[in-house]
Amino acid sequence: MKAVEVSRLRKVFGEIVAVDDVSFYVDEGEVFGFLGPNGAGKTTTINMLTTLLKPSSGSAKVWGFDIESEPERVREVIGLVPQELTVDDELTGYENMMLQAALYHVGREDTRRKSREILEFLELEKFAHKKVETYSGGMKKRLEIGCALLHEPRILFLDEPTLGLDVQTRAAIWSYIKSLVREKGVTIFMTTHYMDEADSVCDRVAIIDYGKIRAVDTPNNLKSSIGGDLVELEVSEPNGQFGESLRVLPGVLDVDMNGAHLVIKALRGEEALPAIISMLVRSGVDIRRVEMKRPSLEEVFLSLMGRKLRDFEGSREEVMKRSMTLRRMRK
Amino acid sequence: MMESASEIGAIAMREIKKWYRSPILLFMTTIQPLLWMSLYGKAFNLTGLFRIPEDILNQLPPESTARFASIVNEILSRFFGASDIDFFSYISVGMMGVILLFTSMSSGMSIAWDRRLGFLNKLLVAPIRRSSIVFGKIISSVVRGVAQSLLVMLIGLALGLRLRIAGPLEFLIALAALAFLGASLSALIIAVTVRLKSWESHIAVSNLLTLPLMFTSSALYPVSLMPDWLRVFAVVNPLTHGIELLRQAILLGAPFTSPELLWHLSILTLFAAAATYAGIHLSNIALRRT
Structure with missing residues (x-):
C-alpha cells in the first residue's frame, strides 16, 4: 500500500x-x-x-x-x-x-x-x-x-x-x-x-x-537531469596523455583541458571523482586542487x-x- | 455519544477560558447594558409622571385623589405588571436579556476569527462531528451570557434593583429563560456569521441586527404600549418572550403556575428548540466542504 x-x-x-x-x-x-x-x-x-x-x-x-x-x-x-x-x-x-x-x-x-x-x-x-x-x-x-x-x-x-x-x-x-x-x-x-x-x-x-x-x-x-556535476582540478604536469582515459571513465560526460586547469563534467560527481583521482595518480599526475560543483535544486527549479x-x-x-x-x- | 460530549466540551472550554482570562472583553460587553440601566433607567422616573404637586393635591377632595391614585395604579400594573414598579428595575431585567444578545454577537464573531486565523480548518480536519463545532460555540455563548446576565443583576441590585421572586423554582425558570434565549440567539447568529468570510462584514451585520432586535423587544418599553405595526415585530422577537418570562419570574414574583409565565415559557422553549436546530443545520451546510 x-x-x-x-x-x-x-x-x-x-x-x-x-x-x-x-x-x-x-x-x-x-x-x-x-x-x-x-x-x-x-x-x-x-x-x-x-x-x-x-x-x-x-x-x-x-x-x-x-x-x-x-x-x-x-x-x-x-x-x-x-x-x-x-x-x-x-x-x-x-x-x-x-x-x-x-x-x-x-x-x-x-x-x-x-x-x-x-x-x-x-x-x-x-x-x-x-x-x-x-x-x-x-x-x-x-x-x-x-x-x-x-x-x-x-x-x-x-x-x-x-x-x-x-x-x-x-x-x-x-x-x-x-x-x-x-x-x-x-x-x-x-x-x-x-x-x-x-x-x-x-x-x-x-x-x-x-x-x-x-x-x-x-x-x-x-539535479543530474540538468547536466551533471562539474569536477574542477588543477594539476602540476599537464600533458595530453590522460585526456582520452578520463573521457571513457564511467559517468564522465565531457573533459575540458585548459593548461593546468581541468574541467570534467560527470553524471554523478561523487562517484566519478574517486575514479578520476585514482586514474590521474596512476598516470603520475600531481593534483594540486580539487573542487566539485553540483547544480542545486534551485537551478533545476529555475530551468x-x-x-x-x-x-x-x-x-x-x-x-x-x-x-x-x-x-x-x-x- | 461520549466522544461528541468531550469534543463539544473542549471547544466550549476554549472559548470560556479565553473569555474569563480577558477582563476587557467581559468589561466591554457588560458596560453597555449598565449604561442603559443607570443612565436611561434612572433618568426616567415612571411613577413621578403621575405625581400631583402639593398645592394641587391640597385643593382636591380626598375621595378624588384616592380615585386618581387607583386609576394610576391600574394603568401602571396593566402596562408594567405592577403598580409599585420603578423603571430602573423594569429596564434592568430587560438588560439581563439584552446582554445575551451582545454575548451571542461576540460568539458569532469568534467563528469569523477562527476562520481567519485558520483555527476553523484545524477543527475541520479533526475526526469530529461537524455539529460539535457549532454546538461548542453555542454552549460557550450560553455560559458566558448567563454569567454576564447574573453579573448585571448583581450590579443592578447594588444600584437599587428590587426583585420579587416566588421561590427557588421560579429562579431556576429564570435561569432557564436566560439559557434558552442565549441558545436561540447564538445559534441563529452563528448560522449567519459562519457564512461571512471577513470579520468587517461581521461587524456590519452585528450592528445591523443588534439595535433593531433590542428596540423591537420589550427590553425598554412594554409591548402593550407599542403601535400595532411594531407590536407584530415584538411578538415574533424571541428577546421579548425571554425578557417577559424573566420579568414574571424575578421582577413580579409570579408563581410558576401563573398562566402568563407558562405562556412565555412555552413559546420560548419552542423557539429555542427550533432556532437551535435550524442554526446548527444551517451552520453545518456552511461548513460542508466544497
Missing part, C-alpha cells in the same frame, strides 16, 4: 484551474516534498488530501482511504500543520495539547504521557504552562507540530513549515522532523519553497507549477519554471491570512 495515492486530481475555482490533472504517490515512511512557486496549487492539493476541499474530479487515497467517500477515516490517520499558526495564543502550551487531544479522542492518561513526551522532544517542556502569546514564532511552530503529533498520525502534512522562521529555528525544525521519520516511521508530505531544505530533507520531490506536476524524482536524479517573476495574487482572505501568519511568526 502507498501512503498517498493520487490519480488525475483536479480542482477548479470558478475559471481558475488550481490543480490540473495531478497524479503521484507517496511511499510509506517517505519524506515527500511538494515544490512550486506561490499559487502553484500546493496548498490546494494539501487541502484536498486533508479533506478540507472536495476535488472537482479525479481521486486520491490517503493510507488506503478514499478522500471523498471516507473522509472520517482519512482524518483519523493524518495530522496537519497548516501554513497559519492555529495554536491559541491565550491558552498555555499544555492547554493547546489538551484541546487537540479532545479533538482526536486521545484518552486522559495517554494525553498526559504523550504531551509530556512531545513537549520534551520539542524542547518546550519548560514553557508548557506559559501562555502561547509569550512564545517566539519558532516555539509556536514547534508547538503546532507537537499538537499534530499527539494522536500519532501515520502521515503528517506540513504546509510551508519553515515560512518566516530564522535560520537556527529552521534547522531545529528539520532536525525534529528527520528524527520523527527515523524514530516513529511517520510519512511526511510537505510543501516548501526553500529549495535547499527540500534537497536536504526530502527523499523525493514533485515540482508543481500552474497546477501541473512538471517533474517527480529524487533530488539527486533531478523548469523559467526565471520570470511570479507575482502572487490571491483572494483578499488568502493575502490577509498570509500577512497575519508572518506577523505572528515574527514575534
Whole structure:
C-alpha cells in the first residue's frame, strides 16, 4: 500500500484551474516534498488530501482511504500543520495539547504521557504552562507540530513549515522532523519553497507549477537531469596523455583541458571523482586542487519554471491570512 | 455519544477560558447594558409622571385623589405588571436579556476569527462531528451570557434593583429563560456569521441586527404600549418572550403556575428548540466542504 495515492486530481475555482490533472504517490515512511512557486496549487492539493476541499474530479487515497467517500477515516490517520499558526495564543502550551487531544479522542492518561513526551522532544517542556502569546514564532511552530503529533498520525502534512522562521529555528525544525521519520516511521508530505531544505530533507520531490506536476524524482536524479556535476582540478604536469582515459571513465560526460586547469563534467560527481583521482595518480599526475560543483535544486527549479517573476495574487482572505501568519511568526 | 460530549466540551472550554482570562472583553460587553440601566433607567422616573404637586393635591377632595391614585395604579400594573414598579428595575431585567444578545454577537464573531486565523480548518480536519463545532460555540455563548446576565443583576441590585421572586423554582425558570434565549440567539447568529468570510462584514451585520432586535423587544418599553405595526415585530422577537418570562419570574414574583409565565415559557422553549436546530443545520451546510 502507498501512503498517498493520487490519480488525475483536479480542482477548479470558478475559471481558475488550481490543480490540473495531478497524479503521484507517496511511499510509506517517505519524506515527500511538494515544490512550486506561490499559487502553484500546493496548498490546494494539501487541502484536498486533508479533506478540507472536495476535488472537482479525479481521486486520491490517503493510507488506503478514499478522500471523498471516507473522509472520517482519512482524518483519523493524518495530522496537519497548516501554513497559519492555529495554536491559541491565550491558552498555555499544555492547554493547546489538551484541546487537540479532545479533538482526536486521545484518552486522559495517554494525553498526559504523550504531551509530556512531545513537549520534551520539542524542547518546550519548560514553557508548557506559559501562555502561547509569550512564545517566539519558532516555539509556536514547534508547538503546532507537537499538537499534530499527539494522536500519532501515520502521515503528517506540513504546509510551508519553515515560512518566516530564522535560520537556527529552521534547522531545529528539520532536525525534529528527520528524527520523527527515523524514530516513529511517520510519512511526511510537505510543501516548501526553500529549495535547499527540500534537497536536504526530502527523499523525493514533485515540482508543481500552474497546477501541473512538471517533474517527480529524487533530488539527486533531478539535479543530474540538468547536466551533471562539474569536477574542477588543477594539476602540476599537464600533458595530453590522460585526456582520452578520463573521457571513457564511467559517468564522465565531457573533459575540458585548459593548461593546468581541468574541467570534467560527470553524471554523478561523487562517484566519478574517486575514479578520476585514482586514474590521474596512476598516470603520475600531481593534483594540486580539487573542487566539485553540483547544480542545486534551485537551478533545476529555475530551468523548469523559467526565471520570470511570479507575482502572487490571491483572494483578499488568502493575502490577509498570509500577512497575519508572518506577523505572528515574527514575534 | 461520549466522544461528541468531550469534543463539544473542549471547544466550549476554549472559548470560556479565553473569555474569563480577558477582563476587557467581559468589561466591554457588560458596560453597555449598565449604561442603559443607570443612565436611561434612572433618568426616567415612571411613577413621578403621575405625581400631583402639593398645592394641587391640597385643593382636591380626598375621595378624588384616592380615585386618581387607583386609576394610576391600574394603568401602571396593566402596562408594567405592577403598580409599585420603578423603571430602573423594569429596564434592568430587560438588560439581563439584552446582554445575551451582545454575548451571542461576540460568539458569532469568534467563528469569523477562527476562520481567519485558520483555527476553523484545524477543527475541520479533526475526526469530529461537524455539529460539535457549532454546538461548542453555542454552549460557550450560553455560559458566558448567563454569567454576564447574573453579573448585571448583581450590579443592578447594588444600584437599587428590587426583585420579587416566588421561590427557588421560579429562579431556576429564570435561569432557564436566560439559557434558552442565549441558545436561540447564538445559534441563529452563528448560522449567519459562519457564512461571512471577513470579520468587517461581521461587524456590519452585528450592528445591523443588534439595535433593531433590542428596540423591537420589550427590553425598554412594554409591548402593550407599542403601535400595532411594531407590536407584530415584538411578538415574533424571541428577546421579548425571554425578557417577559424573566420579568414574571424575578421582577413580579409570579408563581410558576401563573398562566402568563407558562405562556412565555412555552413559546420560548419552542423557539429555542427550533432556532437551535435550524442554526446548527444551517451552520453545518456552511461548513460542508466544497
